[in-house]
Amino acid sequence: MEIIFILVGIAAAWILQTILGTGQLRNFNKHYNALRQKGRVSIGRSKGIFRTGVVLLMGIDKRGRIHTARKMQGVTIFARFRDFKILEGQDLLNIDQDVYNKMDRYTKKAFDDAVDVYKKVARGEEIPQQKSPFGKLISSFGK
Template sequence: MQKEWLFALFFMLMVMQAVGVRLQVRAYRQAVSHLRRRGYVGIGGGRRRLGPGTIVLLACSGDGTIVGAETMQGMTIFSRFRERPDLYGRTVYDFKNELNTYPAKKRKQYKGYEQAADALIGRLQKEAAARQKENSQLEKA
C-alpha cells in the first residue's frame, strides 16, 4: 500500500513539473515575440553550477540602441521575465564595452548579457555588410 502512495506522489510531482515547464516556455515565447516587434533580438543565458540560471533578452533598433531588455533569473518554474528599463537608450556597443571592463569574477555573473550583446552586434554587422553589398551592386549597375 505504501509503495502505491509513493508512486502516486512521484507521478503527481512529475505532472506538476511538466505543467510548470510548459508555462515557462510559453512565457519565454511571449517575451521573445514581444521584443521582436521592437527590433532585433539577442538572446543569452548563463548558469552557475548549483545556482540560479539567467536568460537575457535584448532588443535593439537598426542603429544599435537598446529598445527592450528582459531577464528571467531563478531556479524554479515560478521565475518570470522582468523588464530592465535601465538599459534602454544605451547602445549595444557601449554596453558590451562596459561588460568587458568588469573583473573576471563579475563577468561570470553577466555572461548572459554578454552573449545577448554579442548576438546583437553580430546581427547588426551582418545587416551592415548586406546593405553595403547591395549598395555596391547598385553602383555597378
C-alpha cells in the same frame, strides 16, 4: 503498497513540473514575440543547476541600441520576465561600464552571451547548441 504511493507522488510531481514549465515557456514566447514585432532580439543565457539562472531578452534597433530589455532570473520554474530598464538606451556592443558593473555576475554572463550571439549572427555564423547542465554531467562520465 508503499511503492505505489511513491510512484504516484513521483508522477504527480512530474506532471506538476510539466504544467508549470509550460507556463514559463509561454511567458518566454509572449515576451520574445512582443520584442520581435519591434525588430531584432538578442537573447543571452546563464544557466545553472543549483544556482540562479538568467535569461536576458533585448530588443535592438537598427543602430544597435537596446530599446527594450527584459530579464528572467531565478532558480525555480516560478521565475518570470521583468523589465530591466538599466540597459535601455545602451549600445549593445559598447555598453557604459558603470551600467555593466551594476549587474550581478549571472546577469553579466547572460549579457556577454547575448553580445556574443549577436556578433555571430551578424557575421552569418551558426550558433552551436549549448548542452544543458544535465547533458554536461552525463558527457563528463563518457570521458
